[in-house]
Amino acid sequence: MSKYAPKTEELKKEFEEKKPRLLKGKFDGMDWWDIPVEFRDGNWCFPAKPEVLDELHFPNPRKWAATDKDWQLPANWEKTIRDGMKDRLKRFRSFKVFMDSCVRCGACADKCHFFLGTGDPKNMPVMRAELVRSIYRQDVNAFARVLTKFSGSRKLTPEVIKEWHMYFHQCTECRRCSVFCPMGIDTAEITMMARELLNLIGVNNNWILAPVANCNRTGNHLGIEPHTFEQNIMSLVDDIEEVTGVRVNPTFNRKGAEILFITPSGDVFGDPGVYTMMGYLLLFHHIGLDYTISTYASEGGNFGTFTSNEMMKKLNAKMYHEAKRLGVKWILGGECGHMWRVVHQYMATMNGPADFLQEPVSPITGTKFTNAKATKMVHIAEFTADLIKHNKLKLDPKRNDHLRTTFHDSCNVARGMGMFEEPRYILNKVCNVFHEMPENTIREQTFCCGSGSGLNAEEFMDIRMRGGFPRASAVAHVREKHKVDSLVTICAIDRASLTPLMRYWNPGVSVYGLHELVGNALIMDGEKKRTEDLRENDMAGFEEDDDE
Amino acid sequence: MNKFSQILGAVAAGLAVFIAAWFFIHAGHGGSTSAHAEDPAVAAATVQPGGAPIDSSKCILPVEQMRSSHMQVLDKWRHDSVRDGNRVYVNPEGAHFEKSLNTCLGCHNNNPMFCFMCHQYADVKPTCWDCHLSPMEVPQ
Amino acid sequence: MTMNQQRREFLKKAGLGALAGLGAAAGLFPAFALEKTDPSSFTQKPTPGKVRWGMLIDTRKCKQNCTECIVRCHHDHNVPDLSGTKNEVKWIWKSGYEEAFPTASQQFQTDEVKHRKVLTLCNHCAEAPCTRACPTEATFKRWDGIVSMDYHRCIGCRFCMAACPYGSRSFNWEDPRPHVRELTAAYPTRMRGVVEKCNFCSERLVKGDLPACVDSCPEKALIFGDLNDPNSEIRRMLAANQTMQRKPELGTLPSLFYII
Amino acid sequence: MRKVLQPLLLVLVLALIPYVGVTYGKLDYLFGIIIPYTAVAILVLGMLWRLIDWVRRPVPFRIPTTCGQEKSLDWVKTNPLESPSNPFMAALRMLSEVLFFRSLFRNTKAELHGGPKLVYGSHKWLWLGGLAFHWSLLIIVVRHARFFMETMPMPIQMIDSFDRFLDVTVPAFYLTDAIALAAITFLVARRLSDEKMRLLSLSTDYFPLFLIGGIALAGISMRYVTKVNIMPVKSLTMTLASFGFTAPEPIGALFYVHLFLVCVLLVYVPFSKLLHMGGIFLSPTRNLPNDSRAKRHVNPWNPDIKFRTYAEYEDEFREKMKKAGLPVDKQ
C-alpha cells in the first residue's frame, strides 16, 4: 500500500477507539477558528509545477509545498482574494445566496464522506462554507467587522489561505450535503469558488493542473499524443479479438460519421477502464454503429471544472468544435462522472447553441432523445438502455455469473444529472446477481469514492482512504450479506479510485465499468466460444471442457 | 436574468406596491389619528381616564387593575366560591364583597354593552356568556 | 321551629349571614353601598364536615298532581325543558314507588303506595359513587355534604352518570339555552357537553334561603336541614318517623330520606 | 459557553432598555411610535434591497441538485418533484421545501459502530422541531392580526379558534404558544447537547432563538401573568396600522419589552441568517428545473474564451498523425 496512508489495521483501530463519536479529538470550549491547520504526509496534494502554470498562463509559478511555513503568496494577495470574491459574488447568485442564507442547522454535518472518514470538524460542510463565510462577513457587514467573535467573522490571513487550501481540497464537490440542506446550499458551488480564488494566488494542485495543461495541448488528461492514442485503442481491439474472436473496427477523426463518441481518457489507458472501453467497442460493433473517435477531443473528463469556470469552458469547447469539424449528427458520451455534470449542466450554456448538430436519434431504434435536444449529447447508459428495451442486443447474462455485483452511483451523475434507473436497468439485463448497497448510501444519497474532483493523487492517499470509508463500509455490508465481489460504476474516476479503496478496505472486491459487463454479456456475430471475460478471467459455467 | 429572477423581480415590485397601497388606504382612512377614536361607541367604552361607564360606588379594585386583570379576579372568585365555598372577597381597602359575577353585573348593568364593547374592539372572546347570562340577555 | 328561627339556623350554618343579605341585594340594587358592609359579622371559610345538608320527603303529604317544586326548581336553575326526549335534563322529578325503590319489599304493598308518585332528585350521598368516578373532580363533595358540580371543569365523560345508581344526573346532549322556557339571571345556564344535577340550591343556601323546592312546596312536605345537628328539625323528624332511603344496600348513604 | 451567554445577556439588556425607558424615562412615544416605524421601514427596505440585490445577480448555470430520476427515456419512471423537468414542478419542489421542509425530512444520522461500520438512522427530530417552530410562529404572527384590524377576516378567526381549542387557562390558552416555546427550547437544546452542534454554532445562531424566545415569553407573560390592559395596546397597534402618530396611552412596561424585542427582530432580519426566509426561494439548486440538456440556458456574462482549436492541434501533431494513418485536414 501507499506510503502516504496508514495501514488498514491502524485506521480501523482509530475508528474503533473513537466510536460511537464521529469527531476525532476533543473540542469542548473551543471555537472552530482556533483549531490549527496541520499539513502532514498524506493530507495534501503536491502543488502544480511552475512549468505547468507557465503553460496555462496561471499566476505565481514557484516551487513550494503545503508544509512550507511561507507559501510565497504574491504581493497584494489579500486584495486579489477580496476582489476575486466580490467579482464572483456578482456573477454567481448561487454564491451570494449560499453565503447569506445558511442557518447552521447542522443537517449537513454528518453527511460528508470526508467528515465521516476523518472526524475533522472542519470537514462538516457547514464548517467548510464558514471558512469562506467568515471572510465574506468581514466585507459585507459592518457589524460583523466589529463583533468578530459574535458574528463568526475573521481577518484574511495566510492561515486562512492554508485552511482553504486544506479543506477545499478535502471536498470532492459531490453535493451529498446539498441533498439534505433545507436551504439547498451546495458546498460544491462554494468549493468551486474557493478553488478559483486560490488559483488566483497560485495555491493549487498539480494533480488537477497538470491534466488541465495536458488536456489543453493534446486533447486528453494524460497528454497522450494522437498516434499513441490510436495505438492504444487498437491494442484493445487486438485484445477483444483474442477473447471473442471478433475484430472490431473503430475509426478515428473520420469526417462524415453519424456519431462522435467521447469518453474519458482513463477508459483508453487506465486499468480497469480499458475493459469498459472494450465493452463500448463490442457494443458499437454489435449494432453496427456509424461512429468515430477523435484524438483531438479525446477526453470526456474536464479538470477545468476543478480549476475555474473559464478553464472548464475552454476544455469543453473542443467537443462541439470537433463535432462541427467532423460533421457528425450528434455526440455520444461514455461512462464518466464529472464529464456528465459538465455536459448536463454547463455545456450548452457555455459553448452552445450547437445548431450544427441534430437532435439525437438512435440509428438503431429510432428513439429520439428529447431530453438531449439542446445539448445534442447522449449518455451511453441511456443509449444502451434504449437498445436493450427495444431488444436490439443479444445478451447472455449468464456470462457474468462469475460476478456478484453491486452498483455505485457516481455523485455527479446522481446529484448533478439525475440518472439512476438506466444503469440499473442495464445491469439487471446483463448480469444475474445484483444487490443494492444500504439505501442511505445509494442513489441521491450515494457516497463519493473519496477521490473525485482532482484529488486522485497518490500523495493524498491518507485522506482518500478515509474519505472513501463510508463507501467502503457500504460495500463491506453487501459483501458480508450477499458475498458481493464486484463493484460496478459508470465513472472513470471511480474506476481508478475505487480500486485502491477496495484493496485497502475490502480486499477481494474488484471494480467494473457497466459496459464491461455489457461487453461480457454480448453475443457477437461470429464470435468464438467464450470462456473468459474481457479481463481474461474464467467465466462461471463456461469452462473449456464444459461440452454442451 | 433568467425567468425566475423576473418572477422574483415582479414579486418585489408587487410587495412595494402593496406597501404603498396599504399606506394610502390607511392614511386616507385614519389620517394621523387612531381609527377607533372616531367611533363614538368604541370611544365611550374604552378609554376616558377613570371612566367606568357607570357612576356607582367604588369598584372592588382600582380601575387600572380591573382593566388588565378582571378575568383573573373572576376566575379566582369562581374557583374559590364553587370549590372551596369561600364566597367573601376582601379588597385591599378592607371592604367585603360576594365572589360572584353578579356582584360585578350589579353595578355594571346600566350599560348592557359594558362588557361587549371592549371585548369586541380588542377581539377578545371570553367564554363567560356560554353559561352566564350577559346583561344584554337578562330578562327585564 | 318558626320561619325566622330556621332562617337564623341557615345563616349560622352557612357562616355567611351578613353577606347573604348584602350580596343578594348587591345583585339587585347597584347603588347599594357595598363597602359599608360590616366585616366582623361573618367568617370567610366554612369548616368542612361540620354541616351535612339533608332532606326528608314526606310522600304522604305530597299531592299526586302537584308539580310546584319541579317547576320552581327548573325555572330557578334554567333547566331546559326537553322532557319526553332522550336528551332530557331534570334535577327533580316524580317516579313511581316501585321504580324509585326497586329493592324495597314490593310484596303485599297497598295499591295506593304502589301507585304513589315519589319525588326523586340527587341523593347527595355521603359515599357518592359519582364523585369517585369523576376523573377531574368536576363533581365533588362539598364541605357541607352537597355533591356539587363544577361546570367549568366537567369534561363530559359521563362516568358519573354510569356510576350513579339513582339516575340523578343529566347530560347536556345539546345546547340547553334554546330550551329554557324563561331565563333566570341569578343562576347560569349550562354549556353543551357537561353533566348537571340538583345542587341542593347551594346558591340559595349561601343567602340564607331554603332550597327552592322546599320553599315552594304548598304542603310543606319537604324538610331540609343539617343531618349533623341532632337538634335540627330534620333529625327530630327522622327520629320520630319510620323512613326509607333509596337502594341503601349499595352503601352510598343518601342524604335523602322518605316517609312512605 | 461565551457563545451562548453573550447573546442571552444581549437579549436581557435589550429587554431592559424599553423597560427602563418607559418606566423611568417616560419614553412611550419613542418605543411605541418611533422605533416600530423605524424597524418596519428597515425591515421592508432592507428585505427589498436584499431581494433586489439577489435577483440582480445572474444565475449563469442550471445547477439543480437532482435527488431523483431525471426525465429521460419515455419508459423510465421519473421523479418529477426531486428532478423537476419543467418550471411548474420546480415550483412545487420549492413549495414542498418552504412549506414542509422536504430536504430536512430526508435527514439521517450517521452512527459509527464496531467493525468499523457506518450506519444511518432515521432522524426526523430537526425536521419536526423546525416545522413546529416555523409553523407556530407563522400562526402566532397571523393571529396578531386582531391587533391591526377592526375585524378579523374569517380564515384568521378560524385559525384563532383552532389555536385556542383547548380549554385550559383564562384567558384562553394558545396551543401555538406552547409549541413555539417547546420548539425554541428544543432548538437551543440540540445546539447545546451535540458536540458537533456546539462547535459549529455561532453566537448569531443563539441570538435569534433567545430573541424570539424573549418575545414569546414577554407576550405570554403579558397574557397570563403580568397583565397589561389590552385596550391601549389595541389603540396603539391600530394607530400604527393606520400610520398615525398619536401618542399612546399608558401601557405596562412589559408590553414595550415585547414590542421592542419584536422591533429588534425586524431590524435584525435583513442583516443576519434570518435572511434565509428569502434566500430559500432563490436557491438555484432548488428553484430550477433539471432540463439543461433539453433547453439551452443563457449565461448573461458568458465569457469569450480562446480555446486550442483543432487546426492548432493538427499543426503540432500533423506528422505523427500522418505516420499513424490518422486523417488530417492539411497535408
Add this chain to the structure above:
Amino acid sequence: MIEKALKGGRGYWTWVAILLAVIGLGVTAYARQMTLGLGVTGMGRDISWGVYIAQFTFLVGVAASAVMLVLPYYLHNQKAFSKIVIVGEFLAVSAALMCMLFILADMGRPDRVLNVLLHPSPHSMVFWDVLVLNGYLFLNLISGWAVLGAERKGVAPAPWVKWLIYLSIPWAFSIHTVTAFLFAGLPGRHLWLTAVLAPRFLASAFAAGTAILILLTFILKRVAKFDAGDEARTKLAVLGAYAGVANLFFLGTEFFTAFYSNVPAHMHSLQYLYFGLDGQGPLVPYMWFSLIAGIISVGILLSPPLRRKTGMLIAACIGLVVSIWIDKGVGLVIGGFNPTPFEAIVDYIPTFTEISVTLGIWAIGLLVLTMLLKVAITVKTQET
C-alpha cells in the same frame, strides 16, 4: 423511517385513498357532533354510553393482545414469532390510538381533555386508564420503532429497548384490567359489577386479538407478500383457542351466579340480553349469534385438522372476532345500562353521525396501522 410509508404501489394508494375518504366522512360527522352536541348520537339520558365506548372496550382488548406475541417471543424465545412480533406491537399502537380517539369522540367537552392530567384524580379509574393506555401506546411504538430501526441499520437494538419490552408485558395486562375496572367498580350496574369482568376481558381480548393477528398475517401474505409462516399462525391459533375457551367459561360462570342465586337485579341484564325482559329484547338474536359463533369458532381452533385448513382457520378467526365484538362491543355496554336505575328498558340505536364518526376512527386506526406495517414490512423485506 416513516418515509417508507410514503412509497407504495397503486393498490396501497387506493387503499389509503379509501381510508382517507372514510376519515373525511368521520371528520365531517364529528364536526357536526361538535357543533350540535352529542345529542346527534343515539345516546341519551338513560343509555349514556354507546358505540364509542363499546368500540373503545373492544379495542383495548385488541391492543392488549400484542402481549400474546411479545411474551412468548421475548420471554420464551419462541422464534416462530420473530417476523410478526412487530405486527403485534404496531397493531397495539393503532388499537390504543383508536381507543383514545373513541374516548375523545365520546367526550362532551373534548376541549377540556387536559383536565384529566391537570386535575389528576387517582380515585377515578379514568385517570388510570388514560395513564396506562398512553403508556402502552408509547411503550409499543417506541420499542417497536427502535427494534425496527436497529434492524434497518443492521445493528443490535439499544439496551434500553429490552427493558421497555419487558415493561410492556405487565402493562398489557394492566390496560385491560383497568378498563374492566372502569365498569366493574360501578354500583347499581349489575352486569358489570362482577369480579370476573377483568379476567373475562383479558380472555376475550386474547381470543379476539390473536384471531385478528392471524387474519392480519393472511392479509399481509396476500397484499404485501409477507408471510409470517404457518408455525406462527398455528401457535397463535392455539393461544386464541384456549383464550376463547376461558372466555366462554367466564360467561358461563356469570350465568350460573345470576340464575342460581336468583337475585333479580343480577339476572335482569342477562335476561334482557339473551331472552328479553318485559317482552323487550332487541339484542337477543345478536347475542345468540355471538354465543354460537364463539363456540363453533373455538371448536374449529381447538381441532388440529380443522385449523390446518386455511379456509377454516380464516372462518374461525372471523367468527371469533365477530362473536367477541358483539359480546363486548354491543352487549356489554348496552346490557349494562338496561334496565335503567328506574327499572325501565330503553332502546339505543346509533345514528348515522355516530356510525360515521366510528367508521372514521376505525379508518384512522387502519391508516396508522397500514402505514406502520408498510414501514415494518419494507424494513423487514429490505434487500440489504
